[in-house]
Amino acid sequence: MTYETVIGLEVHVELATKSKIFCACPTAFGQEANTQCCPVCMGLPGALPVLNRSVVDFALRACLATHCRVSQVTRFDRKNYFYPDLPKAYQISQLHQPIGTDGYLALPEGGRRIRLREIHIEEDAGKLVHDPWDDVTLIDYNRCGVPLLEIVSQPDLRSADEALAFLESLREILLFLGISDCRMQEGSLRADVNISVRPTGSETLGTRTEIKNMNSFKAIGRAIAAESSRQIEWLGQGRSVSQETRRWDENKDASFAMRAKEDAQDYRYFPDPDLPAVVIDDDWLERIRNSQLELPAVKRQRYQAAYELSAYEAAVLTTDPALSGLFEQTALLSGRPRDTAAWLMGEFLQAAKVRGSRPDELALKPADLARIIGLVDAGEINRTAARLVFQKVLDEGADPDAAVDAAGLRRLDDPQALRQAVQA
Known part of the structure; x- marks a missing residue:
């Protein structure tokens, strides 16, 4: 039986x-x-x-x-x-x-x-x-x-x-x-x-x-x-x-x-x-x-329609209110929701896991993450350099541009500047 x-x-x-x-x-x-x-x-x-x-x-x-x-x-x-x-x-x-x-x-x-x-x-x-x-x-x-x-x-x-x-x-x-x-x-x-x-x-x-x-x-x-x-x-x-x-x-x-x-x-x-x-x-x-907040299931549907995220991406980003809020604010500032989702689901959640912390316990400002995404998008730093900057921002609260310049990570495209850098 x-x-x-x-x-x-x-x-x-x-x-x-x-x-x-x-x-x-x-x-x-x-x-x-x-x-x-x-x-x-x-x-x-x-x-x-x-x-x-x-x-x-x-x-x-x-x-x-x-x-x-x-x-x-x-x-x-x-x-x-x-x-x-x-x-x-x-x-x-x-x-x-x-x-x-x-x-x-x-x-x-x-x-x-x-x-x-x-x-x-x-x-x-x-x-x-x-x-x-x-x-x-x-x-x-x-x-x-x-x-x-x-x-x-x-x-x-x-x-x-x-x-x-x-x-x-x-x-x-x-x-x-x-x-x-x-x-x-x-x-x-x-x-x-x-x-x-x-x-x-x-x-x-x-x-x-x-x-x-x-x-x-x-x-x-x-x-x-x-x-x-x-x-x-x-x-x-x-x-x-x-x-x-x-x-x-x-x-x-x-x-x-x-x-x-x-x-x-x-x-x-x-x-x-x-x-x-x-x-x-x-x-x-x-x-x-009338004051009821948006439910996770509704939010997931909106993420897929408005931001063109996959069902999996939308599901991950709506597991926590702090993570969801960070995504929406950063996507608004950067204008690049897919890149924002990638950073949060990758480096950000990995950092939270390593620290044993919840998303709301990590001090990452939407404006700082948006600036990192903008630096990569403009070609001023590559993805590897961006990860180093991200860690500086997360660990020390550093300004993204200041962290880039302090570590000499900004990409040089001007021939004269390149020549001076080599000669130095």
């Missing part, structure tokens, strides 16, 4: 707000432990939450970008469970009236639509820090109350490749809309992966397992492959798959059972009595719609 894998994703996205969802505490990453919390996000008696309006704005942008039906009235619920990183012993989330439902996201290859069940707003929990040397676990509450979107797909994905394509497309949308920085290494984007298998051709879903808090695309791909193989092997042996939550061990390349998988009723959801309903009127939604 052959089996197919069925995958659903629950993607948790930390929003790029300056303050938390229900209080004024900052959300900066990497600060000293327990220095960014207050009575509200710690759940102390008498502290009352006040909703950050920017959180709803970001949620609406995500809903519109993923074709969700926006709820005119959305409410918050309490999700009750006890865990050390949750000081209130409940999480403020949305169950009954999430902000967005029934959306979809099209995969880049073939355009197949992956349905989204819902997008809802919730708050993040704290972070457990395990110290293996002293055999203790410490708790950092800085992350408590950081605003999250949870984007929940239907079980429409059928392979690790499809799941990763979905996540990459979603990441691009969130980045280009400024909703999140999506830095997986910092926990800004993480996913719970629900996996089941069923006989090929069957419409009945198998028993699912959930692998929690995956924070790298590589690990997600390997976890899907491993868990799918494990379930198929168990069914082949006549054993049943248990509905459970599992954790992924990167070193052992395997998942391990944590606990039985809970259902909604296990969390005893009820409406949060401290937060009123949020009414999203037409004016609010229209304001968000």
